[in-house]
Structures are given as structure tokens and as C-alpha cells.
Amino acid sequence: MKTDVFPLTYFKNIWTPRLIFKKRHQLNWFQLLLVLFFLTSILMVPVSLNFLKMETYPIEESYPDTFKLMDESVVVAFQQATSKKGALVTDPGLHLAKKNGVVSITESDSVIKEDLKAENALIFSENEFYLKNKDVPVSTIRYTKDFTPSQIKSVEDMKAAISRQWFFQNRTYVIGSLLLLVFSILFVSTILIVLGSAVFLYLTKKNSFSSIKTYKESVNLILNALGLPSLIALISSFIQFDIIVMLTIQSIGLALMILMVFYTTRFNDKVPVKNNIEVAGGKKHD
Incomplete structure (x- = not known):
């Protein structure tokens, strides 16, 4: 197996200060861009695992007026409903017309159609519920099999239950959007x-x-120096996930690696391995 081809060459060059400096000519601009993607992607591994553990997502900011429709009267009426394998028994029904919208529990399609004409609406039918907020598209959310109205004891419980049901149906979209956002910020x-x-x-x-003559050499050197700190940040995140700590480890690690490169090489190709002579071509003193 050849070890002198990209990307294996990059991994060979990140372990010692001298290699980090010596191999600063090795990558072209396209390869440098790929390394940037790689270093960002490895930091996304713990972020992805953490997002996959999510069981709910706060949607009150997306449906503020709809969530304001929920009060104790809605909770009391909703507790009287029961569910069986994801289906809601809507008898007796409920219809509450409020100043800023309507709340209903019904299995009548005509009632649902009429209630959805309101500016804001929260409608519970047999197999799904509807969220309508002005200027926001109507969301139709099917109940999960573990949905239990009787466990809702307060307005906060109802908000949490609705958010959880919404998240379960939109899980892929939400997690995908969050991952894309975090990746963009990190990149x-x-x-x-x-x-x-x-x-x-x-x-x-x-x-x-200084033997550094081009900007590309400098970028290559920085990316070489960033490799090991990024791996350490990745490992630390598996012990205790905190994206701020992870980025701090990466940044401090980069600074330390650059200092070690300078101490070892003085940024000069002619500095001997065992004798860090500060002047290129200088004489070795006994």
C-alpha cells in the first residue's frame, strides 16, 4: 500500500514540528481545501451523535400565537380524551373560540376545514393534529403510538407533548438543518x-x-499544525461533549504547535535537527 499519496501524506506529516514545517510544500490548493473539509467534518462527528440523541425540539417560537391558545381549560378538556395506538378518541369533542384563534377536538372534516379558516388554530382530530399560525404554513402532525393525553397535567406539559410530536415527524429535516448550520459555522x-x-x-x-516564501506554504503549514489538535479535540468530545471546549482545545493546540514548530525549526530549512541554530548557515558553537 502506497503511503506517499494524498491523503495519507497529510496524516504522515502532522505528528512532529519538523515534519509539519518541512512538508509545507506538499499540498496543492485543491488538497488544502479537502483538508479543511476533513478537519471540519471530524468535529461534526460528536455534534452529529449529540443531535441524534434529541427527543424533542422547541417550536413555540415558530408557532407563538398558536401556543398562546393553550390554557388550563384546553388542558382539562384534552385530558378527557383517550388514545389507542396513535388514534385519539375525540368524544366528547371541544370547540373553544378565542380572541386570537380557535382550539377544537373533533373528528369532523367539515369542522376541521372551517376551523382552519381562523387566523390561528390548534385542532386535534382522530389521527393527527393541526397547527396553524398566521404567516406560517399549516402543519399536520400524526400522533405517535405512545401519545397519551391523560399524562398531560399542565399547559407546559401540553406544549412539550406537541413539540415532541412535531419533532418526531420532522426529525430528519430538523437534525439535517441543524447539522448544516453547525457545519457552515465551523467551516x-x-x-x-x-x-x-x-x-x-x-x-x-x-x-x-525565514524559509517561508509563499502564502500557500503558510496555509499548508497551518493545516499541518491543525491536524493533531483537531484529533485531540475530537477525542475529548467523546469524554465530555461541549462544542466550546472542543473549539478551545483546537485553537490552543494550534497555537502550541506553531510555537513548537518555531522552537524546532526557527522557520528555516537549514536549522539542524539537533542544533537549533538561529542563523541560517551559522556556525555551531561548542
Whole structure:
């Protein structure tokens, strides 16, 4: 198996300060972009696992006026309903006309159609319930088999139960959207860290002792130095997940790796391995 091809070459070059510096010419711009995606993606692993544990999602901000329709009278009436394998027994029914909308428990299609004309509506039918909030598309949510109206004791319980039912049906969309959002934030922040740090390394080319001559070399060096801290951040997240701690470990690790690279190489290819002579071509002192 060849180990001198990308991406294996990248993994070979992230373990020691000297390799990080020496192999700063190895990747082209396309490969550098792939490494950026990879480093972001490994941080997404614990984020994804954490999101998959979600059992509910707060939707009150999406349906604020609909959620305001819920009060103790609605809870009391709803407790009288029963459910069996995901079907709601709606007898006796309920119809509460409020100032800003309507709440009903019914199995009549005509009643449902009429109630959905209201500006805001919360309608419970036999197999599903409807959420309507002004300026928001109507959501039709089927009950899960474990849905139990009798366990709802308060307005907060009802809000939580409705949010859970909504999330169960929209789980794929919600988790997918959250993952895309977090990935975008992490990717942009990683780009800014890498490109910003590379600028400072590139400026060292003005020093006659620096062997860094191009901006691409600086970016490659930063990405090499970022590899090990990213892996450490990944491992730490499995012990205790906290995205802030994970990013802090990555950032501090990058800074330490750059300091180690400077201490070992002085950013100069001619510095011997065992004798960090600060001046290129300088004499070794006894």
C-alpha cells in the first residue's frame, strides 16, 4: 500500500514540528481545501451523535400565537380524551373560540376545514393534529403510538407533548438543518483561523532567515499544525461533549504547535535537527 499519496501524506506529516514545517510544500490548493473539509467534518462527528440523541425540539417560537391558545381549560378538556395506538378518541369533542384563534377536538372534516379558516388554530382530530399560525404554513402532525393525553397535567406539559410530536415527524429535516448550520459555522470559522494565521506566517518572509516564501506554504503549514489538535479535540468530545471546549482545545493546540514548530525549526530549512541554530548557515558553537 502506497503511503506517499494524498491523503495519507497529510496524516504522515502532522505528528512532529519538523515534519509539519518541512512538508509545507506538499499540498496543492485543491488538497488544502479537502483538508479543511476533513478537519471540519471530524468535529461534526460528536455534534452529529449529540443531535441524534434529541427527543424533542422547541417550536413555540415558530408557532407563538398558536401556543398562546393553550390554557388550563384546553388542558382539562384534552385530558378527557383517550388514545389507542396513535388514534385519539375525540368524544366528547371541544370547540373553544378565542380572541386570537380557535382550539377544537373533533373528528369532523367539515369542522376541521372551517376551523382552519381562523387566523390561528390548534385542532386535534382522530389521527393527527393541526397547527396553524398566521404567516406560517399549516402543519399536520400524526400522533405517535405512545401519545397519551391523560399524562398531560399542565399547559407546559401540553406544549412539550406537541413539540415532541412535531419533532418526531420532522426529525430528519430538523437534525439535517441543524447539522448544516453547525457545519457552515465551523467551516467558516476554521477558514478564518487558517487563513488569518497563515498571513502572520507569510509576513515572516520579510525576515531573511525565514524559509517561508509563499502564502500557500503558510496555509499548508497551518493545516499541518491543525491536524493533531483537531484529533485531540475530537477525542475529548467523546469524554465530555461541549462544542466550546472542543473549539478551545483546537485553537490552543494550534497555537502550541506553531510555537513548537518555531522552537524546532526557527522557520528555516537549514536549522539542524539537533542544533537549533538561529542563523541560517551559522556556525555551531561548542
